[in-house]
Amino acid sequence: MYFSLARTQSFVTSTISLLSQSSSPSSQSAQSRSGGAGQLQQLVEKITAFILPDFISLTHVANTISAALPPINQLLVVGAQNCAAHHAFGPLTGEVSPAVLREAGCRIVMVGHAERRRLFGEGDPDGRVVRDKVAGVLRNGMVPLICVGEVGRPEPESDGAEGGDGDAGVRAAVEEVVGQVQAALRGLSEEVLNGQLKGDSGEEDKGEIILAYEPVWAIGAPEPAAAEYVRAVVRRVRESEVLKGWPGRVRIVYGGAAKPGMWGRLGGDLDGLFLGRFAHQPEQFVKIIHEVAGVDSSVGGG
Numbered sequence: 001m002y003f004s005l006a007r008t009q010s011f012v013t014s015t016i017s018l019l020s021q022s023s024s025p026s027s028q029s030a031q032s033r034s035g036g037a038g039q040l041q042q043l044v045e046k047i048t049a050f051i052l053p054d055f056i057s058l059t060h061v062a063n064t065i066s067a068a069l070p071p072i073n074q075l076l077v078v079g080a081q082n083c084a085a086h087h088a089f090g091p092l093t094g095e096v097s098p099a100v101l102r103e104a105g106c107r108i109v110m111v112g113h114a115e116r117r118r119l120f121g122e123g124d125p126d127g128r129v130v131r132d133k134v135a136g137v138l139r140n141g142m143v144p145l146i147c148v149g150e151v152g153r154p155e156p157e158s159d160g161a162e163g164g165d166g167d168a169g170v171r172a173a174v175e176e177v178v179g180q181v182q183a184a185l186r187g188l189s190e191e192v193l194n195g196q197l198k199g200d201s202g203e204e205d206k207g208e209i210i211l212a213y214e215p216v217w218a219i220g221a222p223e224p225a226a227a228e229y230v231r232a233v234v235r236r237v238r239e240s241e242v243l244k245g246w247p248g249r250v251r252i253v254y255g256g257a258a259k260p261g262m263w264g265r266l267g268g269d270l271d272g273l274f275l276g277r278f279a280h281q282p283e284q285f286v287k288i289i290h291e292v293a294g295v296d297s298s299v300g301g302g
């Protein structure tokens, strides 16, 4: 999110309020109440919804979520948009270390967003900065959300979509994305296996990562990439040696003009959505939460 402080606070408060309406005794009939409470429980069992505010708003958002009633405070997870490439407390003037983010209540830290690659030096071909951040996030028991995606838009006839004459665009995107993943994870598998880089909640989660597949050309665009194209790219990225050899859990979410209605077109190839503008209204965010969880939102605030 890149709102003003006031709008960030209002977004979080409204989101919690809309989710609460699912089980509010004062606003629902007895039948709706039991359905609403059940819906919230179903949401928690099926999905996690993460919110990534800027550093200034982070502790406020974390405190607001942790003060919300269960199970809303389990459904919503707070994360950061960036962190220092050094993992410990110490003299990092002007930077925020992953250790401090963990202390502030973060469970997820984004690294390598397209804007950071373009504007802040995270696009170096070796991937050193992104890799150091991934290691720092894992070392502090959080999940890195690693943003990857091809820069150029494929030609329509090579985007792998039905009616096209080939999948050259898909292959080119896969090559670019797999290169970014390799750069982000190079040399880290051994440290995960040795227990130096842990996941969030113990042995079973060690080395857990989330990839946000965001075609750079789709970020800020009116429409997302075609579902068939996204699915084809993600299937092949998932089959890459670097991911098949990664010792932790890997989830892949799609970002870039993701909006209501898109989830149903992605089949089982994706693990979630990475939302920007089309979830800036709390009503839309809550609607998409229900959509991804496959839970009817008619009783809730969606």
Ligand SMILES: O=C[C@H](O)COP(=O)(O)O
Binding pocket: 214, 218, 219, 220, 221, 255, 256, 257, 258, 274, 275, 276, 277, 278
């Ligand atoms: O940070 C958000 C993503 O880059 C996607 O943005 P968007 O959905 O507004 O295109």
